[in-house]
Amino acid sequence: MPAPTYPHVGATETGELPPGWRHVRHRVRLPDSCFPAAGAAILGWRLHRAAGIRIDADADRAAPGVRVVSRLGVGPLRLAAPCEVVWAVDDGRRAGFGYGTLPGHPARGEEAFVVSRDAADRIWFEVVAFSRPAGWLMRAAGPAGRAFQHAYAWWLGRTLRRLCARP
Template sequence: MSSLARGGVVAELTYPEVGRTRHGPLPGGYHHLRHRSALPAGCFDAAAEAVLSWRLHRAAGVRMRTAAARATEGVRVSAGLGLGPARIWGPCQVIWSEESPTLAGFGYGTLPGHPERGEEAFVVGREDDGTAWFEVRAFSLPDRWFARAGGPAVRAVQHTYAWWLGRTLRRLCASR
């Protein structure tokens, strides 16, 4: 397990390969996810803001419990998927964030109580020709009994979720 200190707070992450969604390669021994979506021309700034402000996740129907307005290193967040009492919460901590003219996004790592262990990143990029893209990249393994019991269905949900985020971000960009 790995610790991340920020502002005097130390959180125990549930995996040792901290930061590998940023600088890769994704570590072996995990399930890997990479999903890239093209974005409408000229939407990099709006897409970057949607990702860094949690707007993307909320627009996709994910409950986000966090006291921070933006995803910055050290921020704790708990993402809730599902409905009512069937909602599953996944506590995480932002371990890296970036905001530049050509790349914006963040990666968060799992904390104790998360159904999986690993890291997930949400990144928007702008190429030299102005085209923009959104990518979800992750590595994870089941950490709770119900995630293990779900087997391949859990991975299918993760891939569908990444696709849904890309679709939601394209919709957000088109409505700006």
């Protein structure tokens, strides 16, 4: 079984991202009643599917060790991104997971998707990631690749807000 393609496995769980890597942190407020639906959407892959990402996972729910291939694009232009869930949480205050890249992914690194309650019981969705290019495609993308990562995090937040409005 292939191992993750980066050394800092689990760093998105603590939020202490490694220096020298590209970082993404995107946080959006969700409606106060949204926690159960948002957690289920994240852990059950519904968020990604609703955002237009094709997900092929070897389990219906994110959990450590679950392998997933995200596919973005159309036909022969579809880009496959294999990952493995390296941590997951569902404890009433936080629900979500982090997955790390496997060989064949265009980047190296980790990305997390978490809904949480703060001390005032406000509900937040956050995407946290660190990455580096793994091959020529991401290197060639340069600033456009970085912009895509931020736009993707924004799009997931928008999609989750929409899912919360229509459970």
